[in-house]
Amino acid sequence: MxxxxxxxxxxxxxxxxxxxxxxxxxxxxxxxxxxxxxxxxxxxxxxxxxxxNAFASNLRSRQTHTLGVIVPRLNSYFMSSALAGMENAANRYGYNLIIAQSLEDAEKEKRNAATMFNKRVDGLLISLSSNTQNINHLEPFFKRKIPVIFFDRVYPHNESTSVGINNFEAAYQVTKHLIDQGCKRILHLGGNVLRNVYQERLNGYRKALQDHHLSFSDKLHLTGPLSEQAGTDAARHILELAPNKRPDAVFSANDTAAVYCMLALQAAGLRIPEDIAFAGFNNDPISKVIAPNLTTVEYHGDSIGHTAATYLINHLKGISDLYATNAITLRADLVIRASSLKNKNPE
Amino acid sequence: MxxxxxxxxxxxxxxxxxxxxxxxxxxxxxxxxxxxxxxxxxxxxxxxxxxxNAFASNLRSRQTHTLGVIVPRLNSYFMSSALAGMENAANRYGYNLIIAQSLEDAEKEKRNAATMFNKRVDGLLISLSSNTQNINHLEPFFKRKIPVIFFDRVYPHNESTSVGINNFEAAYQVTKHLIDQGCKRILHLGGNVLRNVYQERLNGYRKALQDHHLSFSDKLHLTGPLSEQAGTDAARHILELAPNKRPDAVFSANDTAAVYCMLALQAAGLRIPEDIAFAGFNNDPISKVIAPNLTTVEYHGDSIGHTAATYLINHLKGISDLYATNAITLRADLVIRASSLKNKNPE
DNA sequence: ATTATTTTCGCAATCGGTTGCGTGTAATAA
DNA sequence: TTATTACACGCAACCGATTGCGAAAATAAT
Structure with missing residues (x-):
């Protein structure tokens, strides 16, 4: 041949x-x-x-029409939706995506960033790993004026834009809803507060408690990886408490942990929401499958991804100025379902 | 500055x-x-x-250290797991991934393939869209001897390798299990038979029926997109049948459709598995959340992705010869859960 | 017909590594 | 000491497209 x-x-x-x-x-x-x-x-x-030949072209024109994307992990509902949204936007404007995952490891995130830089991506979209302490590894991008957009798990930086939701407000609404349902001892299952999303959700929760004259207690605040195991562990923790010390509601910072906590508590004979109400975050598919359906915060991964990518591309094309915009906040809505409805007639 | x-x-x-x-x-x-x-x-x-500067290097050395990946959609549990597996393997060997989704559209798949080709990916990993009729759009790759690996939704081609599971066997086992549980009228909720995975699952189902002297009936074979809606529609279809014509089991080609079918039937008062047993495919997270838990086929997306990518890279490095291997089949195990257990003591 | 203007196109340098081949030097053998 | 060989490194062409600048051709103006 x-x-x-x-x-x-x-x-x-x-x-x-x-x-x-x-x-x-x-x-x-x-x-x-x-x-x-x-x-x-x-x-x-x-x-x-x-x-x-894209190389020859890129070499000379210094444009790759490629965007780098770094995410904590690829296989979560939220992240894969965000990627889908980005891919859509990128594809529409003739851009490609190089995707890498940090697996929640700051070191791997650093290496990923270096590779992206070497591949001369035109821009970077990043959602930080849970244990990333600073963004020194992004300095090369800033120095060379390569635009960086943070999405979801953002980092304050005045030369780049963040795309996400108002986590504080959403968490506040969730907590307020639980309080309105008559809950007085609300446990918060949170993530690593190094990441804004978890810090802000915690803050929203605390503010809602405070505004409704409920005191915050360390005993009602668990922090972990928000995994299935973490949900199960939280249930064990709850069951080990004296019945009168038990929370009457759980607000989890994601749906996975909420659902696995629910399953374990139900297995132990607790009724939801009668004995303990539940609310999660993300509107993951499992939240519509668990019985009772889980109250949660609708959190459009694809919109966030699409918006972030579109914004980045517009900036690259000179249509909009990235540096003028510091943050883009998308809607997030409380979705009330049976897991938190203690009153027959919702407020 | x-x-x-x-x-x-x-x-x-x-x-x-x-x-x-x-x-x-x-x-x-x-x-x-x-x-x-x-x-x-x-x-x-x-x-x-x-x-x-990767371009200059690529231009001269004619190697991009980049693999193209085309998937039907990014935001499904299976696919995002497969991508995670690929990313892992690629990262280990210094390769990057350019990812695009066809959104189940053959035309978009074509365009994606052309872009990948222009970007001079070193190899291509592809899972076909549901309505792709042929693989003419991959000819440029074959001509230029750029290795192509099909994963999951494969296509017979003697110059490329396929990575997947034995769908026929898995479906056979699922069906046999339902029969062993005493089911006699098993409805199959299938996908587009243009894709091998759905064709083979259908074949396995039919062979099992035949081997156990049960006749196949068109009335017990529904085809669709296997979406949430498809599951709900299937339930409506079942409920519209005269009670004595209703199936006593459903074998769905994926978990999503199975679960939404279950939910709708339960809402109508049917008991699972007493009135109707269920089995799905994929071992999606929702299968462990639905009550009763769904019997399904464990289907390791990450293994498939990891294997496919590793194999491709080995070929590129000259360690293994792609053209000698026609197909790689990974394990897939039947996971029996409560949704199909009609006998107290499983076989 | 001649000059001015616009349109259309070619020359050649350039982007930044890569690599076959050749050469100078030092190490080793004769 | 001289011849041989291995080693370490440099020269220069090359990958294929892009682009500033200038020239030629075509068209318009005088």
Missing amino acids: LEEREITIYDIAKYLNISAATVSRGLKNNPMISKATRKKIMDAAQVLGYQS | LEEREITIYDIAKYLNISAATVSRGLKNNPMISKATRKKIMDAAQVLGYQS
Whole structure:
């Protein structure tokens, strides 16, 4: 079988007896080239089966049309939705995504960032790993003015934009809802407060307690990875408390932990929401499957991803100025379901 | 603020009074260069803050160290797990992933493939969209000997390898299990048979029926997108049947449809598994949350992704020969849970 | 017909590593 | 000491597209 050689603009040039420069311009519909030759070039490219070489192009033009994306993990509902949203936006504008996961490890996140930088991504979209302490590893991007957008798990930085929701407000609403349902001892199952999303949810929870004259107690605040195991562990913790010390509600910072906590408590004979009400965060598919359905915060991963990517691309195209915008906040709505409805008639 | 210029190997060369060629080799730990100079080069690179330019490198070496991945959609549990597995493998060997989704649209899949080709990915990992009829759009890859690996939704092709599970066998086991539980009218909720996974699951189901002297009926075979809605629709269909015509079991080709079918039937008062047993496919997180827990087939997305990517990379490195291997089949195990247990003591 | 203007296109340098081949030097053998 | 060999490194072409600048061709103006 014949080893096929790469077709280049030089082949087209030779084929048409014109220069490569003209071909290059013609291929990009540069008006400097007459319509007639442009058409000839296009046709010849078609005939010869020309495929542009992105490297040569990138090397010279210094644009990759590629966006880097770093996420804590790929296989969570929220993240994969965010990626789907980004991919959609990127695809629409002719951009590609290089995706890497940090697996919640700051070191891996650093390495990922370095690789992205070397691959000369035009911009970076990042959601921080749970134990990332600072963003020194993003300095190369800032120095070279490569735009960085944080999404979901953001970091305050005045040369980049953040896209997310108002976690404080959402958590406040969740907690207020539980209080309105008559709950007085609300346990909060939170994540690592190094990440804004968990810190802000905790703050919203505390503020709601305070505004309703309920005291905050360390005993009612558990912190962990919000995994299935963490949910189960939280249930064990609750069951070990003296019945009169038990919380009458749980507000978990994600649905996974909430659901596994519910399952374990139900297995131990507790009734939800009668004995203990529940609320989660994320509106993960499992929240609609668990019985009773879980009250949660609707949190559109795809919107966040789509918005973040679109914004980044607009900036790259000079349509909008990234540095003028510090943060973009998307809607997040409380979704009330049976797991928290103690009153027959909701407020 | 000073506009920083790019540091190149020429800068390092000048800095050390050696040639760029030596720097290039030294940076890659080429043994042709003495250890001493290699160290000097490394140190200088560090001091000057050198970052390699992947384009220039790729352009010349004709290797991108990038793998293309095309999936039907990013935000499904199985796919995001597969991607996570691939990312892991790729990262380990210094490869990156460019990911695109076809959204179950053959046209978008074509465009994705063309982009990947232009970006000169070293290899392609693809899971076909549900309505892809042929793989003509992959011809450019075959022609240029760029390795292609199909995973999960594969396509017979003798110059590329497939990675997946034995869907026929798994479906056979599921069906047999339901029969062993005493079910006689088993409805199959399937996907588009254009895709091997759904065709094979259907075949396994039919073979099991046949082997156990149960007849196959078109009325007990529904085909659809296996979405939440499809599950709900299937339930409506079942409820509209005369009670004596109703199936006593449902085998769904994925968990999502199974779960939403279950929920709708339960809402209508049917008991599971007493009135109707259920089995799904995928071992999606929701299968462990639904009550009763759903019997399903464990289907390791991450293993499939990891295996496919590792295999591809090994081929690129010349360690293994892709063309010698036609298919790699991974384990898939029946996970029996309460949704199908009609006998107290399982077989 | 001649000059001015606009349009269309080509020349050649450039982006930043990579690599085949050749050469000078030092180490080793004769 | 001289011849041989291995080692370490440099030269320069190359990958393929992009682009500033200048020239030629086509068109308009005088």
